[in-house]
Amino acid sequence: MDGVDRTTEPMAATARPLIRISGVGKRYTGGTQALHDINMTVAEGEFLSLLGPSGCGKSTLLRLIAGLGEPSEGTIDWPRANYDAAAQPERSIGFVFQEPTLMPWATVFENVYLPLRLDGMRRGDAKAQVEEAIEGVGLHGFIKSYPRQLSGGMRMRVSIARALVKRPKVLLMDEPFAALDEMTRMKLNDDLLELWAGRGWTVLFVTHSVYESVYLSSRIAVMGTKPGHLRELIRIDAPYPRDEAFRLSSAYNEYCRVTSASLRGVMGGSEH
């Protein structure tokens, strides 16, 4: 690794990590090297952001973790998961894309019900669980609405409800709020932290916003380009719950400064 690892791996001695990423590289058939030699572990319960400029492979890495595509080199292990006959780990993940990615022909209920339906669960049996997920993101009263009747922020909430409906251990989010306005984004950041604190799952969050990553994360993986590589892991030690007071604190500013510097180093290193 060409960056400085400022953190020790969390709880490395006491517990097995949830995900272990060892020497992962990804080369597309066109010859583009998207990722090179990524090594890190994800501990249970942490909020880890993948931060970097466009083209650093952060989304690619998230998709590989989700099992959408295979790494060209290295392995992604789930040390705590059971493996099935095809050597695929039972990942227990929810995935939130950059766009809400809802089925436009289906109501909010049908969209959130989808993961359970694909598992073969009957509508009647799933009803309570689906409604709980929808209420969890504050959309009660919109169960029968169609996506086109909702605002961008509300559609993203539906998408989050769908990701949570199977009560996954890990939530993978690929720049979920990038297309939203600042106010909606802050509100969703706060709601996301609240959900995360209440449930104790692990969140992997891809973003290109320094401020967003510092506000949300317990750890930030700063990535660089050409090819995509892991530059630095920065621990954000500020206690949760975090709120507006943290956003205005000097500690927050300091973390943003350090993270920006790290990111700038990344950009400078790749462009000059």
Next chain:
Amino acid sequence: MGDDAKPLSPAMRVVIPLVLGAILIGVWEVMVWWLEVPRFILPAPSMIGHSLMTDYPSLLASLWITLRITLMAFVIALVLGVALAVLSTQWRVVEISIFPYAVALQVTPVVAIAPLILIWVGVEHIDRALLILATIVAFFPILSNTTLGLKSVDHNLRDLFQLYGASRWQRLRLLQLPAAMPYLLGGMKISGGLALIGAVVAEFVAGSGTGSGLAWRIVESANRLNIPRMFAALLMLSALGIVIFLLLAGLEKLLLGRWHESAVRRER
């Protein structure tokens, strides 16, 4: 519907074209009497109406024959087109193998293959020849539109289905078919009209002998210079075409009305 059009009440949308039609028919009627146009060149609307009244038993029987062939051709084209589209998106080898022939069938003018089909089915089964020809004409828009629709699924939604371990059948039924529905309905609107055109053109070509659909009534009326009846048959044909179109447009609204961009009215 028209984006830039000023809001118009539904009643006016019906009344305005009707008024225009009534004016045109009135002008036609007056001009024919005024200029003393011979009835075998251009009959007055009143004479066409009279012919429609007196000849309607035979015309109605012909209408029924044309309608039956059109509907059967449309249904067969629909089932075949959707089935082949589904097969070709599930197995690429099917797509690669059938598409060139489907295109060849489409670009060959139906009139040119009519004699061949007639020989194959035999002159005693002209109705079968008509059905085959009309089906060939109606089939392609369904196949190509449905194929395009099945392939136009949002990539992220496809990934989502993969993440949750959807089976091939689940992906087809819950994702690809609903996504293809607007395309399929567009294809159906084209095919409904084409099935009627195919049925008429095929009858013109295959015509004689047992032919007794509306197309044959037109040929027969022309031969006898019974132009009012020819117009009456024409009128029935366009009425049939309009009904088919309206039914399919209604179906589209019913199925897409709640979610698709094309069916939702925007307020400004």
